[in-house]
Amino acid sequence: MVLLDTGTKNVIRLSVSFMLLFFAYMSQEFIQEPLIEEEHRRGGNIDPHAGYHSFAILYFFFTIACLLIAPVVDLITAKWSMVVGFFTYIAFQLGFLELNSAYLYTTSALLGIGAAFLWVGQGKYLTENCTSETIERNTALMWLIFKFSLLGGGVFLYFMFQDQTMHELVLSGDFKIFVYVFCSISVVAAVNTAFLPAPAYVPEKREAVTLAGTLKVTFRLIRQTPMLLLAFIFLYTGFSRSFWIAIYPTCIKFTSKLGENTTKLLAISGIATGIGQIVAGGIFSVLGKRVRILGKDMIVVIACVLHLICFVLIYLFFPYDAPLRPTQNVGIFEPNAYIAIFCSGLLGFGDAIIQTQVYSFLCDGYSEESSHAFALFKFYSAISSTIAFFVSKYFTLAGHLLLYGAFAILSAIAAVMAQKLYFHKTRHFFQENTKIHPAIESEPIKIQISESGSTIESSEKTERKITDLN
Template identity: 35%
Template structure:
């Protein structure tokens, strides 16, 4: 079944991209097949690496509280650890394009993936200093692996396939929310305290899963262009890559998009590190409250995968009217989820076990529904961000994705820092304000991109000797005769 799906998808892509491309159609199809297979292998690699990390991030607060109960000398704080990760992540995004210009995206992603395995391994030896050092190390690795991923995905895509490839990659990546959290849900069943034996088993399983992901990244093949030559980045060295990143940051479009990036960072940290533990700390949920932490992660994953599949596999249809309607839909879904969370959980839920009452009787089913909404809305934003970066900045994909991750991780670090001090309701208020600003700014960028693309198509149509001008005006620029 998988082989049939891959062959059908690759065939459709190659047949739609033949017009205007020189060379043997058979070689074009083989090249496109290879590009698509690279995206699939990339998706599997990230799926396993982030099965390990996202599961660890989701349960870190719960796990560290259990460790402190067994060993009062351990003073490691989950929110501080996650804040360090994203702060270092943000800073290192400035150097990651330079590193990739030297190593290439494949080697960079391998280096980054190794740091994820090391971070989880550090929990085998619960020491406060080791936790924070490992948080710094994985922050560097996160910058490298994500900038490499964005660059590699762009090298294996074109204007016709970037939306599809982004959606499929995102769906495969977010499938990572299932395996690890399902395992945690089963292992935490009936437990009010996570004992050392359970913790050890969870850590070992997650380390093995990270190792499987590293193997997939190890077998990635170089990207090729339509002539069978290796696709390369036009960075002219590490210094030039750094200069490009600085120049790109201060363009009007990137400054506007940075507001959207910032919102996605805050909502990412909320659903990945704050919302799950908040459910587990709400004693009104019943004896299964701790077990619901893993189940929440699963429902976030369901929403992420459903959104990624819808905007990837059906990308040609869902993006017919542009990327902005999808982002607006994500905004409305998130606003609904924030309101329901406000009603369902008490203000003190992010901090510790609490018997405080919410505005309504805390309901596990409603909590899981909100998890699904958070995941689905997040996929609306992220798939369209990947698409706009890969199309508008296809020639500067490494610095563009680095700036995306820089802003997103900076916002995530800020969220984890204030999560230790602000109640749930204040955090929800911040999310509402940032979601409004981020959605409006994305729409402005998308509308400008549409105008620029329309002007480009009209110019090509005017200068073309195409026998069917209606086809030129109605199609994409790359389909114009002779291009």
């Protein structure tokens, strides 16, 4: 029987909180734009594209907050930063009880700030509970558990729309029952997070960081060549998520040729995306650090190739105006429900692979600056998501796919360059020659990045100097 170390147990418990929160939030997010469009058609006081506007506002504030909140996260700790974030999600969800533009846009802005607290706090707490021996496994394990939220949400939406369409659900007002359910689940997740244990590997205390100090560190990191290369991957994660969580589901809902009840098909799409995410997380949680043999760069390349294949299929089988309005048009070929579901699974699978490798890159290279590094990751990701949702009301399907395909190619190139030139130097700093029993706690790798270079401190308290990352 394999005994789990304390850090892994903490990561599992954190993952359960995220699974609960995003079961509720992503179920709502998945149908947000079609729901709002239906409410507008019913005569509600809301713009038909308010869902896209909401996403754009959310990610705009998320972008700004990611640059500023690292010292606050360090001050109030990762756990309480996440709790703050959880309650902004709950406030946003409550707005769907009585949809109106003012509340939707206001809580979208608050959610953007709260999401920054949530994700930067999550990255910091994850880093503080991983060693070089457990980073690959724990990252994939977190992703695996977390992504059961998407599968569960898809199943929930399937039964929700099994006997009624979106129009009927909005007309009857029954969707409000589900808002109460979602909010209750989110509250449970927030309470579980509030009672998370202290991190297994508490970093050495440093002087309190001011806003000016954190901006200095952040802008020092942002200028470094490794971070500039990773920025292409960060940007692509934002484009990818925006597409599979909102734009592609809207395409399915608006493509009438896919069937009589495309909302039900949308729910099946969510299930397929969740399965893709879970399978990817399961593969990497089983392989653990052995995935390093293949290399993070090659794994990212594989994921990008899978996404490019998916984009080609979507272009061939979906009408050009599917992201914009309900349509009777067809693509180059007649829309096919099986192809639509296959692409959903492929999108989820590829996205999960890229996300787990991003976490691995950052935990490997920036363990001492985890708050700043994860803030930059979310900063870039939020920029691309903001752009994606801003142009959503103007872009046809071809415009979206061309943009995302270009960044998929750039991400693959950047991953190869970053791994070959820089991050391979951190691959050998784990305790390769130390036999560590699974039940024994191991010391985390500590990487101190300075203007002159980076100092790596191993568990034996020896230090090595590596090439300047600038």
